[in-house]
Amino acid sequence: MEVVIVPTERVGSVGADIVGSLVRRRPESVLGLATGSSPVAMYADLIRRHRDGELSFADVRAFTLDEYVGLPADHPQRYRNVIARDFTDHVDLAPNAVHGPDGLAADIAAACTAYEQAIEDAGGVDLQVLGIGTDGHVAFNEPGSSLASRTRIKTLTRQTRLDNARFFGDDVEQVPVHCLTQGIGTIMEARHLLLLATGRAKAEAIHQLVEGPVSAMWPGTVLQFHRHVTVVVDDAAASRLQLADYYRDTLADKPAWQQH
Numbered sequence: 235m236e237v238v239i240v241p242t243e244r245v246g247s248v249g250a251d252i253v254g255s256l257v258r259r260r261p262e263s264v265l266g267l268a269t270g271s272s273p274v275a276m277y278a279d280l281i282r283r284h285r286d287g288e289l290s291f292a293d294v295r296a297f298t299l300d301e302y303v304g305l306p307a308d309h310p311q312r313y314r315n316v317i318a319r320d321f322t323d324h325v326d327l328a329p330n331a332v333h334g335p336d337g338l339a340a341d342i343a344a345a346c347t348a349y350e351q352a353i354e355d356a357g358g359v360d361l362q363v364l365g366i367g368t369d370g371h372v373a374f375n376e377p378g379s380s381l382a383s384r385t386r387i388k389t390l391t392r393q394t395r396l397d398n399a400r401f402f403g404d405d406v407e408q409v410p411v412h413c414l415t416q417g418i419g420t421i422m423e424a425r426h427l428l429l430l431a432t433g434r435a436k437a438e439a440i441h442q443l444v445e446g447p448v449s450a451m452w453p454g455t456v457l458q459f460h461r462h463v464t465v466v467v468d469d470a471a472a473s474r475l476q477l478a479d480y481y482r483d484t485l486a487d488k489p490a491w492q493q494h
């Protein structure tokens with residue numbers, strides 16, 4: 235696991251460097267996209283690079299991580315609409331190249347199976363962007379999630395609903411109770427995981443993720459078993475890391491030829 239600690243304003247551009255170098259190297263890449271506030275600066279940077287003619291997503295396919303169950307198709311907080319607004323509508327991804335779990339499916343279980351199949355049919359995810367919840371959840375895999383789980387329905391914790399109430403007029407009762415989420419087992423099959431986090435509220439979750447014992451109580455900790463993980467955090471999110479100085483030294487002394 236590589237831990238990259240940078241000033242807050244650089245988290246987005248470091249993430250965009252990683253996505254950009256993959257897409258230039260492999261234009262037909264499969265990207266896993268996260269919603270939430272953590273990757274917004276990175277998406278803005280990627281949009282700018284696209285507008286400057288540096289990057290094309292014309293051959294990229296994308297899969298989102300999760301979705302609320304039951305939000306109307308035109309609801310602004312439906313993750314399909316969020317990712318379009320934050321990123322995909324502003325670059326040259328082909329129509330129908332962006333996929334997400336169907337939170338309005340009549341048969342939820344069948345929709346989850348179909349989503350897993352779609353990812354597999356695309357050849358799997360090359361680079362999965364991730365945020366992390368204050369309680370350590372990745373995608374919507376809440377504490378207690380099976381570390382081998384696949385795409386399925388989950389019940390959101392009160393904490394996650396409180397955290398996300400800011401997107402629903404600060405009214406927690408408006409936040410759906412259920413969601414569909416890629417499982418931890420699904421996420422772990424992506425070839426490279428890029429996790430972004432900023433702010434003091436994420437410091438404990440980042441400490442657990444990088445340095446804690448692997449436990450379903452902090453679902454992100456399973457990333458310690460993945461072969462290629464890059465964690466990009468600002469100083470506040472890094473403030474509880476016991477080995478922060480070592481991670482900084484490692485980055486400063488990184489061989490020029492080595493990629494993230």
Ligand SMILES: N[C@@H]1[C@@H](O)[C@H](O)[C@@H](COP(=O)(O)O)O[C@@H]1O
Pocket residue numbers: 268269270271272273299300364365366367368372373374394398
């Ligand atoms: N389902 C999303 C996650 O995919 C996201 O990574 C996390 C952190 O959100 P944010 O980036 O807004 O802090 O919680 C949300 O509930």
